[in-house]
Amino acid sequence: MSTKASTSGSTSKSTSRRGVRGKVAVITGGARGIGAALARTLSERGATVALIGLEPDELLRVAEDLPGPAGHWYADVTDAAAMAEAAERVVERFGRVDIVVANAGVAAGGRFADSDDDAWRRVLDVNVVGSAVTCRAFLPALRDSRGHFLQIASLAALTPAPLMSAYCASKSAAEAFAHCLRPEVADDGVTVGVAYLSWTDTDLVRGVDEDPGLRLGRSLLPWPTNRTHRLAPAVERLADGIARRSAHVYGQRWVRAVQPLRPLIPAVLASPPARRRLRRAVSTWRGAAARHTLVGPSGRAASRPSDVDAD
Numbered sequence: 218m219s220t221k222a223s224t225s226g227s228t229s230k231s232t233s234r235r236g237v238r239g240k241v242a243v244i245t246g247g248a249r250g251i252g253a254a255l256a257r258t259l260s261e262r263g264a265t266v267a268l269i270g271l272e273p274d275e276l277l278r279v280a281e282d283l284p285g286p287a288g289h290w291y292a293d294v295t296d297a298a299a300m301a302e303a304a305e306r307v308v309e310r311f312g313r314v315d316i317v318v319a320n321a322g323v324a325a326g327g328r329f330a331d332s333d334d335d336a337w338r339r340v341l342d343v344n345v346v347g348s349a350v351t352c353r354a355f356l357p358a359l360r361d362s363r364g365h366f367l368q369i370a371s372l373a374a375l376t377p378a379p380l381m382s383a384y385c386a387s388k389s390a391a392e393a394f395a396h397c398l399r400p401e402v403a404d405d406g407v408t409v410g411v412a413y414l415s416w417t418d419t420d421l422v423r424g425v426d427e428d429p430g431l432r433l434g435r436s437l438l439p440w441p442t443n444r445t446h447r448l449a450p451a452v453e454r455l456a457d458g459i460a461r462r463s464a465h466v467y468g469q470r471w472v473r474a475v476q477p478l479r480p481l482i483p484a485v486l487a488s489p490p491a492r493r494r495l496r497r498a499v500s501t502w503r504g505a506a507a508r509h510t511l512v513g514p515s516g517r518a519a520s521r522p523s524d525v526d527a528d
Contacts, residue, residue, distance in 0.1 A: 236262075236459070236460025236461060236462075237259050237262050237263060237264040237316065237456070237459060237460050238262060238263030238264065239263060239264075239265075240263075240264045240265070240315035240316055240364075241264070241265045241266075241267065241307070241311045241312070241313050241314050241315050241316070242256075242259050242264045242265070242266050242267070242314075242315065242316035242317075242318065242459075243266075243267045243269065243304075243307060243314055243316065243317045243318065243355060244256050244259075244266065244267070244268055244269070244318045244320055245269045245270065245294050245318065245319055245320050245321040245347070245351050246269075246270055246294075246320040246321030246322060246515065247266075247268030247269060247270050247276060247279060247289070247320070248268070248270040248271070248272040248275035248276045248279060248515070248518075249272070249275055249279075249419070249420050249514065249515060250419035250420050250421055250448075250515070251320055251369065251414070251417065251419060251448070251451075251452065251455075252268070252270070252318070252320045252321070253268075253275075253279045254448055254449070254452040255318065255320070255452050255455055255456065256268055256279060256280075256283060256287070257279075257282070257283060257284075258452050258453060258455075258456045259316075259456055259459070260283040260284050260285040260287065261284055261285075262456060262460075263285065264285065264316070265285060265286040265287065265311055266280070266283055266285065266286075266287040266288075267287070267288050267289070267290065267307045267310075267311065267314075268280055268287065268288070268289040268290070269289070269290050269291075269292050269294070269300075269303055269321075269351075270289075270291070270292075270321065270518075271291065271292075271293060271515075271518040271519060272514070272515075272518050273289075273291050276289035276290075276291070277289055286311075288307070288310055288311070290303040290306060290307065293347075293519075294319075294321045294343060294347030294348070294350055294351050295342045295343060295346050295347045295350060296350070297350050297353070297354070300350050300351060300353075300354035301354045303354065304354040304355045304357075304358060307355075307358075308358050313358065313361065313362050314355055314358035314359060314362060314364060315359075315362045315364040315365070316364055316365050316366075316367070316459055317351065317352070317355045317359060317364070317365075317366050317367070318367045318369065318455075318459070319347070319348040319351045319352065319366070319367065319368050319369060319391075320369045321343055321344075321347050321348075321351070321515075322343060322344045322369065322387075322421070322515075323339065323340055323343045323344065323421075323511045323515055323516045323519045324340060324381075324383070324384045324421060324511065324516065325337060325339070325340050325383055325384070325510065325511050325516070326380050326381055326383075326384070327380055328379075328380055328499055329382045332382070332383070333510070336383075336510055336511055336520075337382075337383045339511060339519060339520070340383035340384055340387050340511070341383060341386065341387050341390070343387075343519055344384070344387035344388060344390075344391055345387050345390040345391050345394065348368055348391050348394060348395075349394060352366060352394075352398065356402070356407070359402075359405075359407045360402070360405045360406070360407060363405070363406030363407060364407060364408075365407070365408045365409070365410065365459060365462045366395070366398070366402075366407060366408070366409045366410070367409075367410045367411075367412055367455070367458070367459055367466070368391055368392070368394065368395035368409070368410070368411050368412065369391075369412045369414070370388050370391050370392040370395070370411050370412060370413050370414075371384075371388040371413060371414055371415075372413055372414065372415040372416075372472055372475065373385045373388040373389075374388040374389045374391070374392040374413065375413065375472070375475045375476065375479055375482075376438070376475060376479075376482050377389075377482065377483065377486065378438055378486075379486065379495050379498075380495075380498065380499075392411050395409050395410070395411045396409075396411065399464065408462040408464070409464070410458055410459070410462065410463050410464055410465065410466055411464070411465055411466070412455055412458065412465075412466040412467075412468060413465070413466070413467050413468065413472050413473075414451055414467075414468030414469065414472070415441070415444075415446055415468065415469050415471075415472055416443070416444065416445045416446060417445070417446050417447075417448055417451050417468060417469075418445050418446065418447060418448045419448060420514050420515065421515055421516070441471060446468070446469050450468075450469075451468035451469060452468075454466060454467065454468055454470075455468060
């Protein structure tokens with residue numbers, strides 16, 4: 218019995234690692250964090266990687282550090298013309314696209330009534346519109362290869378959090394987009410997955426902890442939804458999910474258990490104890506040096522796209 222179980226586990230792991238060998242994988246937001254780590258993991262498993270993002274120097278650094286073939290392209294995921302050109306150039310260089318990971322994302326925090334309108338809209342633009350623009354640009358190539366599209370969502374799609382309205386709304390919308398897309402492209406042989414990650418140790422999450430609004434919003438969440446998790450295990454699970462063309466991938470195993478609790482969470486957030494904690498948090502936030510900008514290095518890059526091109 219134990220021998221069979223061990224053999225089965227080894228076979229499954231081996232299959233996951235073989236699943237991307239020889240494939241061409243496109244990753245948006247590939248300059249750092251989840252995108253850069255996933256690029257390395259897929260490259261180590263034998264994939265060719267095409268990175269797309271807004272930080273040319275970082276994209277170049279990541280691409281040159283990968284063990285396998287790689288390229289990088291500067292493009293704003295909300296710019297349809299730029300993404301269409303990037304898709305054309307990726308196919309021209311590598312001949313095909315088998316995997317697309319819509320990973321580019323930004324965040325901003327604070328009470329909605331006090332939030333900066335431009336920053337709030339930019340979160341929705343990058344996290345939702347950017348995913349759709351990415352899919353539209355690469356869908357013809359995915360149809361040709363009968364490939365796989367992975368939407369990076371978040372625990373925020375499952376558990377709304379006060380002071381994080383833009384991020385939670387964007388990740389819920391991105392999740393819904395992927396679920397709607399899945400049956401539409403099934404007859405073309407294209408599969409669609411959604412990845413859910415809790416707080417994972419990246420520049421974005423470290424930026425969240427530097428922002429008073431987002432930090433306080435995070436503090437209102439119960440354990441373990443408020444703790445930071447290691448990057449490497451989450452990325453390994455994403456890579457396994459891509460190899461298996463899974464419809465749902467969970468960066469942390471416990472996140473799966475949140476799915477059936479979704480209908481209960483809004484009521485918990487509206488309860489008197491939760492509202493008291495929120496009032497204290499908002500009072501503290503107003504007394505701090507409140508920020509209304511996109512957080513972290515990726516947020517700064519998304520706030521001021523340049524005209525740089527990279528290949």
